[in-house]
Amino acid sequence: VFQGCGQPKPAPALRSARSAPENFNTRFRPYNPEERPTTAAGTSLDRLVTDIKEKLKLSKKVWSALPYTICKDESMTAGAANEEECWNGHSKARYLPEIMNDGLTNQINNPEVDVDITRPDTFIRQQIMALRVMTNKLKNAYNGNDVNFQDTSDESSGSGSGSGCMDDVCPTEFEFVTTEAPAVDPDRREVDSSAAQPSRSLLSGSLVCVALALQRLCR
Template structure:
């Protein structure tokens, strides 16, 4: 199967743009509806959106505590406005906050909104984090160094036909498969954890399409908060009476303080919200369509690591030919290639006839990426269930070297040294390899091949 070049329009900035649009919409509507009382207390809402943005961008924010604090601050401001004939001190406000759960001044809106916002933001942030980890794992494993044994095998496969005067003869497919399975043995071991990670990403994507859809939660948030304000106004007399019972009667403000018309500013209601009125990004693409697109690309990336040898030896620029062809390069001459094709993974290369693989020394960098995927999969499963876990900075994950999220250009591995230090299990190679072959030129062959295969993954995570 040839690797497909993926390009995903999914942009992590989508969620920040959504938040900014929602905040702007709320501000415009509240200024128009509530006027000066809102503008004098707008920092309560500005702080709400600032904390939501900080959470999404990786800040250590407890969403439930933050939302509880928002409603407590809103209660304090509204109680002060609705009881402007009294002197409301900081100590008195602190007393009011103790009665928030008992009073339920905003009705059931805070409880419902907290459940919706926390689940939606947990899913959105974890999904974007998952995309980042997948992209960086692909980038890191595409930069591994090749072992001397692999360089020799690639030299023999790609250059020896030229030395024997057969430049047009391409390697036999099964011969190529054995070479690539040996050179990419460690990458193939990524597959089990990679597939679990992809499955977890698809589960969270389902949540983004359904009950955890951050777009459908945030777009009507101004209407929901306005509804809560209306509930507070309608029950203001009862709320004030119960507060006075618990905290005592505050002192009158005196005749110098204007109290006229304060309650009237909360009399207006917003337009009814229509679920069909869905917001879009600047590109005109809604979250639903973006998620459908990325889900398809995630599905196509399953088993990509174990499929690399087949992809490299079939429909690509590196090799051509078929195992049944008589006129392909079999490593010695033009003819059939008879050895069996090895299975995938490091442990299955013990009898690889083309590449001497030390199966006792797994590649350190690959093991780090397996751990990074395992950690991310656990986060995704928690997000699927609506549970948040502390998001470490991505550079702290893995095994302390930024595994899965800190590597930029080159990520060396110890595999090269390991191959020369430990005993290897050799198989009959059916012919000598000229040690004077251009190994220096071939030292870039495996990274080049990996780079070609990684193009699909890089495009997927853009």
């Protein structure tokens, strides 16, 4: 083998691993778990959350404070001295019924509102539960935990038989129009069949004549 191929060359020496230089500067900063992320616009996420909380505080009691806000507006209501000129819901006079306090339980004796507090409002409770679930998801996402946000539009598309029909009413893909055959007299059927026989014999005779003419032309 050595005579035919020659002496093998020695393997080159391996390069020694070099250590990173001391002045090596990367474009990535060291990770700090206490540092909050920033948005695409460069705004701190903590600042956005604080701004949203302040705006929510302003609208927290908007419905309960709405009557007082309207009553304090001089351009919309009359003063205390002109209460006789106000509309009390029935006539132009002073409002005589007792003013109820805020809250659902205080509306039992309110003649202006028909509220049944003995039965819970299922719609409002569903909205409260949905807000609580979303609040917990946002808290977990803010703290860095994995949260599964499911789109409502995907829920409707995944349910059903998959046929794409709404309300279980599907149009037929092909509509066949069928008509009943008219009643034919047996005697007429025999006449039609007998009349068709001469036409067939005439057609066969004409074909034979054409074949003979072509044969003569070929000769």
